[in-house]
Amino acid sequence: FGALHALDPSGVNYGALFVMPVLMAAVLCPRRLALATAAMATLGLLAAAAWSVLSSADVGLKTTQAGLVGSGLFAVSLLAGELSARLAREERAARGSLALVRQQELLNRLVIDEMQEGVLVVDRRGRVRAMNPAARALLGAASGELSWQLRGRADWQPLVQALEQAYAGGSGAEIDVALALDGGVTRSLRLRLRFTRQREGSEELCVLFVEDNRELLARTRQEKLA
Numbered sequence: 542f543g544a545l546h547a548l549d550p551s552g553v554n555y556g557a558l559f560v561m562p563v564l565m566a567a568v569l570c571p572r573r574l575a576l577a578t579a580a581m582a583t584l585g586l587l588a589a590a591a592w593s594v595l596s597s598a599d600v601g602l603k604t605t606q607a608g609l610v611g612s613g614l615f616a617v618s619l620l621a622g623e624l625s626a627r628l629a630r631e632e633r634a635a636r637g638s639l640a641l642v643r644q645q646e647l648l649n650r651l652v653i654d655e656m657q658e659g660v661l662v663v664d665r666r667g668r669v670r671a672m673n674p675a676a677r678a679l680l681g682a683a684s685g686e687l688s689w690q691l692r693g694r695a696d697w698q699p700l701v702q703a704l705e706q707a708y709a710g711g712s713g714a715e716i717d718v719a720l721a722l723d724g725g726v727t728r729s730l731r732l733r734l735r736f737t738r739q740r741e742g743s744e745e746l747c748v749l750f751v752e753d754n755r756e757l758l759a760r761t762r763q764e765k766l767a
Contacts, residue, residue: 542555542558542559542562542582542585543559543582543585543586543589545558546558546585546586546589556586556606556607556610557610559582559585559586559610559614560613560614560617562578562582563575563578563579563582563614563617563618563621564617564618564621566578566579566618567617567618567619567620567621567622567625568621568622568625572619572622572626575618575621575622576615576618576619578618579611579614579615579617579618580615582611582614583607583610583611583614583615586606586607586610586611587604587607587608587611589603589607590603590604590606590607591604653671653673654673654674656673656675657675658675658750658751658752659672659673659675659676659677659678659679659680659749659750659751659752660672660673660675660676660748660749660750660751661676661748661749661751662746662747662748662749663691663704663746663747663748663749664744664745664746664747665708665744665745665747667690667691667692667701667704668690668691669690669691670746675751676749676751679728679730679751679752679753680697680700680720680722680751681696681720681722681726691704696720696721696722697720699718699719699720700718700720700732700749702718703716703718703732703734704734704747704749707734707736707747708747713733713734713735713736714732714733714734715731715732715733715734716731716732716734717729717730717731717732717754718730718732728753729753729754729755730751730752730753730754731751731752731753731754731757732749732750732751733749733750733752734747734748734749734750735747735748735750736748
């Protein structure tokens with residue numbers, strides 16, 4: 542661009558073309574290197590203005606134009622560098638926040654998976670969003686599956702009725718149900734249903750805490766004996 546500006550005999554001012562390399566340097570490079578690029582472009586414009594003395598052109602006009610364009614290049618370099626640094630800081634902050642969220646999610650998942658109490662997260666349509674290993678064992682669900690439909694299994698209909706009753710009441714509840722699982726096994730369960738706080742644009746979910754009544758009775762006997 543400098544050679545084109547200096548050697549073009551038509552006298553067209555190509556100073557605007559220097560904005561692109563200065564802008565690229567401001568975005569991709571440190572501030573000192575970006576200012577050095579703007580300084581090199583300005584010196585090139587001033588040198589071309591001085592060279593125009595040999596062609597008997599208006600030196601004052603050329604020098605003024607070169608000075609104005611050089612000042613604009615420095616302004617572009619500073620502003621673009623500041624915006625780029627701000628975006629880089631926001632990106633680092635966002636990555637740090639995302640890492641903390643993922644760490645907290647893994648911690649919560651570990652705690653829920655190690656709980657002896659069964660935990661299910663169910664939406665209003667009866668689809669199970671999450672289920673820990675204790676809940677799988679209590680409900681007789683296959684492991685590694687996350688697309689259960691409570692309405693799809695006949696032995697889970699008491700859960701569906703408890704869920705609909707809780708949604709109709711609009712508040713949490715504590716219900717005892719009996720499930721006739723495959724293999725002729727009948728299991729008495731105690732359900733504690735709690736709802737997540739519904740925010741704007743989010744779906745309300747129901748969290749079911751499932752416990753075996755036999756284990757509850759055994760725990761009560763042990764506490765009485767103790």
